Amino acid sequence: MKILITGGCGFIGSHTCVELQNAGFDVVIADNLSNSTDKVIDRIEKITGKRPEFIKADLSDALECNKVFDTFGGITGIINFAASKAVGESMEKPIMYYKNNLGILLNVLENMQKHGIKYFVQSSSCTVYGEPDKLPIKESSPVKDATSPYGHTKQIAEQMLGFITSSSDIRAVALRYFNPIGAHPTALIGELPNGVPNNLLPFITQTAAGIRKELKVFGNDYPTADGTCIRDYIHVVDLAKAHVVAMNRMIENKNKKALEFFNIGTGHGYSVLEIINSFERSTGEKLNWSFAPRRAGDIIQIWADTEFAEKELGWKALEDIDSMTSSAWKWQQMLGENK
Numbered sequence: 001m002k003i004l005i006t007g008g009c010g011f012i013g014s015h016t017c018v019e020l021q022n023a024g025f026d027v028v029i030a031d032n033l034s035n036s037t038d039k040v041i042d043r044i045e046k047i048t049g050k051r052p053e054f055i056k057a058d059l060s061d062a063l064e065c066n067k068v069f070d071t072f073g074g075i076t077g078i079i080n081f082a083a084s085k086a087v088g089e090s091m092e093k094p095i096m097y098y099k100n101n102l103g104i105l106l107n108v109l110e111n112m113q114k115h116g117i118k119y120f121v122q123s124s125s126c127t128v129y130g131e132p133d134k135l136p137i138k139e140s141s142p143v144k145d146a147t148s149p150y151g152h153t154k155q156i157a158e159q160m161l162g163f164i165t166s167s168s169d170i171r172a173v174a175l176r177y178f179n180p181i182g183a184h185p186t187a188l189i190g191e192l193p194n195g196v197p198n199n200l201l202p203f204i205t206q207t208a209a210g211i212r213k214e215l216k217v218f219g220n221d222y223p224t225a226d227g228t229c230i231r232d233y234i235h236v237v238d239l240a241k242a243h244v245v246a247m248n249r250m251i252e253n254k255n256k257k258a259l260e261f262f263n264i265g266t267g268h269g270y271s272v273l274e275i276i277n278s279f280e281r282s283t284g285e286k287l288n289w290s291f292a293p294r295r296a297g298d299i300i301q302i303w304a305d306t307e308f309a310e311k312e313l314g315w316k317a318l319e320d321i322d323s324m325t326s327s328a329w330k331w332q333q334m335l336g337e338n339k
């Protein structure tokens with residue numbers, strides 16, 4: 001069976017290609033390479049022994065998107081990673097975010113209907129929950145008002161899928177990721193941030209590599225045990241495997257609703273300081289860091305209730321925090337060597 005992966009050259013997309021191919025699927029990648037490189041295709045081939053098919057395309061352009069579907073027949077399902085993902089940038093360029101993230105979704109769904117493709121996995125985010133009232137957070141928890149256009153596109157996407165699946169044959173699973181970090185154990189694929197990283201792990205590894213002078217820990221006065229924010233960090237390989245399970249669930253007709261939502265996290269929350277400790281412990285590197293004021297828009301703490309995903313999907317995250325931080329470092333070192 002053939003799966004189309006939009007944004008398949010990106011961080012999560014590339015790891016998902018590997019896991020899908022390992023599970024026996026054929027993969028077609030459509031990517032505009034705006035935030036990635038096609039070298040990833042060679043790397044995926046190196047890891048799996050199989051070269052995914054690739055087409056460079058801007059899926060937010062209806063004609064280009066149609067061309068992808070006209071070129072590749074026999075597609076069973078689609079996993080949609082193609083989206084812009086920087087929260088700060090979305091505040092500055094909201095129209096671009098709505099146009100890109102929702103335009104891609106609409107163009108892809110329209111083609112699914114036209115070509116009779118039934119199964120769709122959407123890359124969603126725990127950002128849809130906002131600041132939780134109760135922890136761990138369950139899938140049934142309310143979706144709160146979005147605080148950025150990026151988060152809003154994730155919410156709208158879920159709502160659009162609700163209406164579209166209820167009036168068509170399309171079946172969808174929205175995976176609400178917590179904080180994906182780490183890299184493939186081969187260090188052949190990983191996260192490639194554009195410019196100065198916004199996210200914690202790339203900033204840590206670039207600081208340890210000497211590319212950045214110092215990590216600023218945003219806030220030390222949060223109402224948590226050590227005063228820093230808490231997140232549910234998940235290894236990108238575990239996350240990638242969840243997509244294979246979600247796709248198989250629909251193919252095997254095991255889904256219970258036309259659109260299902262799952263939390264994809266580990267169920268454990270770690271503070272920023274605990275992440276720094278894990279990084280230093282697992283790599284033996286000393287990190288240069290200091291406290292800085294809180295970052296606007298940060299929620300205090302969130303971690304997943306994973307019971308529903310475990311029970312329904314039969315999926316559970318397996319990698320621990322040290323494996324996440326050490327694999328991210330191995331990848332950073334590999335990037336340095338390839339310069």
Ligand code: UD1
Pocket residue numbers: 085087088125126127151179180198199200201203215216217218219228229230231272295297298299
């Ligand atoms: C961010 C986005 C979220 C998105 C996710 C995935 C915001 C508010 N949220 O999540 O919508 O889905 O990325 O990429 O931007 N930190 C530091 N110093 C740094 C960087 C981060 O202390 O240089 C802290 C942050 O304050 C936070 C934690 O590390 O407490 C994790 O931050 P980050 O990796 O940016 O992820 P989120 O903010 O959780």
